[in-house]
């Protein structure tokens with residue numbers, strides 16, 4: 001994905017190609033999308049989530065502004081929605097220091113209701129702690145009351161969930177096994193796949209507008225209801241209201257339904 | 267050579283004869299043999315006079331292996347190799363059964379085997395390679411190998427187990443940093459692109475997974491003078507493999523039968539290894555002529571004649587490979603179909619499609635998407651502004667429609683592995699192609 005860089009390392013607009021697809025003017029206001037650590041934490045197509053949100057904002061008549069936040073860079077001056085993805089172990093090591101620096105800010109933004117989508121590795125880092133295979137305890141941000149243990153076996157495969165945003169399809173690939181603390185809401189209930197730990201049929205976690213999940217895919221393109229659910233919160237924060245346009249989601253819906261039918265047989 | 271090996275080979279040969287009669291799979295005879303003598307590979311390959319060369323890495327193994335075999339044969343060596351697509355230990359054993367005597371004597375000077383990263387270690391535990399050619403590390407079928415760091419580690423271990431020499435890609439930091447890990451006395455040679463075309467490297471690599479702070483390997487003067495460096499000609503079709511230490515010895519200009527920058531890099535890698543193995547016996551003229559004759563492995567840019575117009579089948583299996591394929595073909599827009607399956611051999615996770623930019627398809631659009639994940643492919647294209655004519659998930663129906671809607675025009679199908687096998691079988695029935703698994707000029 002090419003995003004034109006502004007002077008402050010801020011991407012100023014959607015790529016022309018996607019903007020050109022919109023047949024409506026972008027006159028409903030700016031919405032700022034911040035992608036955390038796109039280099040280190042965006043394996044398995046997670047950048048597709050950012051691209052999906054930016055495109056949908058534009059199609060709805062908003063002007064998306066995408067910021068890439070890299071380790072060590074100053075915090076973006078404005079954020080209406082925050083995204084993070086999965087990474088290699090080496091990638092996670094490289095972002096921890098930056099994450100610590102912004103920990104208080106992130107906890108405040110979460111408490112303030114900022115919509116966030118944290119996938120896989122970033123989901124784990126948003127939890128209470130990660131306990132390595134060797135038993136070492138690495139503290140997380142504590143935004144979500146979840147604890148993850150390193151695990152010898154990976155949980156891999158296609159997933160279907162029931163969530164507050166309707167059914168959600170995706171693909172999981174994680175070796176961490178996550179358990180929710182008491183009272184911690186999951187993101188969804190597993191109808192196909194392993195989920196957080198393969199035993200309690202729960203997947204991801206949700207606190208306020210923070211949605212966390214193991215699902216790659218990337219998760220948003222084939223789950224437009226989830227994408228628009230997050231955008232609604234972001235647009236209301238940014239502009240005071242949500243005035244969605246009409247988007248033709250035939251292809252997204254067919255892709256979604258094909259997976260549901262295949263995996264659930266219904 | 268023990269009795270056990272003889273028994274194993276006899277049993278394997280019997281199984282091979284039986285499975286040939288049935289027209290069956292190629293791995294079973296290898297399995298039978300390996301069960302009886304787990305060390306059969308060591309007993310047969312371990313004593314070849316010019317050693318055992320392993321080719322591994324994510325992209326380009328099959329093409330590079332083919333080119334290396336052609337280079338060595340052109341220099342008069344008898345080469346044992348595993349045929350296209352059978353790059354597992356048992357596949358290697360199975361292909362050996364046809365060529366080996368019961369006492370384990372293989373009529374070859376050298377073995378060149380293509381192995382994927384995980385199987386390379388299974389193999390090297392039995393036969394330590396004398397030489398390893400390590401091409402690149404990219405995201406591929408991550409549900410099998412899980413993480414790119416892990417894949418890089420597998421190749422590092424392979425290099426550590428190699429006894430005589432390794433040839434490394436100077437432009438891939440996952441590979442070049444292996445330099446520090448080879449054993450004492452193991453010679454390191456290099457291949458890469460000429461610095462004048464370094465700006466084209468992003469076409470071949472996924473930069474996003476390479477950390478910024480990765481300390482780049484810089485070759486000293488002596489190393490650089492011994493490296494094989496690719497320099498494409500301005501016309502984009504011919505190229506030279508520059509051997510800076512020995513200007514008179516450059517290979518080329520050569521025009522390959524397979525198109526694209528990736529194939530040129532594979533040829534450069536194969537040339538570097540051939541030179542490494544042959545030493546003073548290497549002849550640039552012989553090498554250039556041999557490379558020019560190599561036919562593309564089937565399904566990798568294979569062109570099929572359909573009623574007098576070309577239909578190209580292009581195998582895509584990971585972001586770097588798909589990006590290269592689009593870079594190679596995107597400049598000549600033709601009627602295009604994309605077929606994506608998600609069976610085990612395709613990689614079950616299709617999220618990698620979001621790590622490829624499809625902008626080059628925008629001008630002409632995509633006529634049809636197909637395969638089990640045909641809708642997901644259409645959705646992906648929508649986010650790159652590529653118009654999709656229609657989605658037909660059934661491959662047979664899609665192929666029929668694609669052929670009839672674009673009769674008389676050149677056509678191209680990008681497809682994942684099992685989609686390609688399926689389409690090719692159907693095309694073979696209709697247009698009489700070489701049978702499956704049969705390499706047209708093997």
Ligand SMILES: [Zn+2]
Nearest residue numbers: 086120173174
């Ligand atoms: Zn993951």
